[in-house]
Amino acid sequence: MASPDQIAAQILSTKSLSVSQxxxxxxxxxxxxxxxxxxxxxxxKTAIFRLLASDIKESLSKHRSCTLPVDVCRPNVQERRLQGSIPVQVLDIEDIGTSLWSQIEAIERVERGEAIRGREIVRTIAVGEDPEASSENNRASTATGTASVSGNSGYGPHRLILQDAAGTLVVGVEMQRVEGITLEKLAIGAKLLLQNPTVARGMVLLTPRSATLLGGKIEALDKVWRDGRKARLLEKTASAGD
Incomplete structure (x- = not known):
């Protein structure tokens, strides 16, 4: 049987995650x-899979070398560079490059079973529909050179709420496109590894060099977030109109 030290060393060397004993x-x-x-x-590998599905407040070390400074959100600090690798989990993601109404309409298209192909809105395959007709639509779209784009993909940039193993919260803003950070792909509870990130006015600046998506999901949190997303967007539009 492998020792705890062996497993911890493997996880640290492959994912830069310092596991809680x-x-x-x-x-x-x-x-x-x-x-x-x-x-x-x-x-x-099995341990890493479980880690990525866990709450890092329980599964990762709270040592100061792998957590955010407690004063990371100070808005009066113009800019500073954090040192080392700091794992965080995603608690919220927002597409700040797309209007609220566009995001609501995208959700409603999914609710109606529709998707966007090029400039056209077409029905997606649903139970009870003629599969041959659906296949014909797909062939027609391919022939005209249109590509399927989810109406909920969101091109960003994105604003994230991040949390470290000690429970410290911070806003992360995508300054350059980071692979995997989209509304479509990123799950709530997914783990990011921050590497020597820059913090400006209390916000972590996310770039491909400073942030790597490790993956994962906290199932219960993700479901609640997705089920309530439309209501939250509608609330924001109402607030903006006041």
Whole structure:
């Protein structure tokens, strides 16, 4: 059976995640009967999968070297560079490059079972529809050179609420496109690794060099967020009209 130190070292070297010892002990205890002859590298992969689906406040180390400064949100600090690798989880994502009404309409198109192809709105495949007719529509779209684009993809830039292992919250703003950060792909609870990020006026500036998406999702948080997203957007439009 692999030792906790071996697994922790594998996770740190592959993902730069410093795992919490109590969480790791619980993980090894839960897998002790089924993973006795599994090499440390394979066991570490299973642990990483569980980590990415966990709340990092419980699963990762709270050491100051891998958490945000407690005063990270100070708006009077014009700019500073944080040192090292700091894992965070996403609690909210907002497309600040697309109007609120466009986002609401995109959600409603999905609710109606529609998608955008080029400049046309077409019905997507639904239960009970003629599959041949749907296939014919797809072939026609391909022939005319139009590409399928989800109305909810959002080109950004994006504004995120991020949380570290100590529970510190900070706003992250996408200054350059970061692979995987879209409303369509990014789940609530997904993990980002911040690497020597710049913080300006209390906001983390996200670029491909300073932020890497590790993946993951906290299922319960993601469902609540998605179920309530349309209502939150409608509330914002109402507030903007006051």
């Amino acid at each position: 109590p969480w790791l002990n619980d993980f090894l205890s839960s897998t002790s009967t089924t993973q006795r002859n599994v090499p440390p590298s394979a066991l570490a």
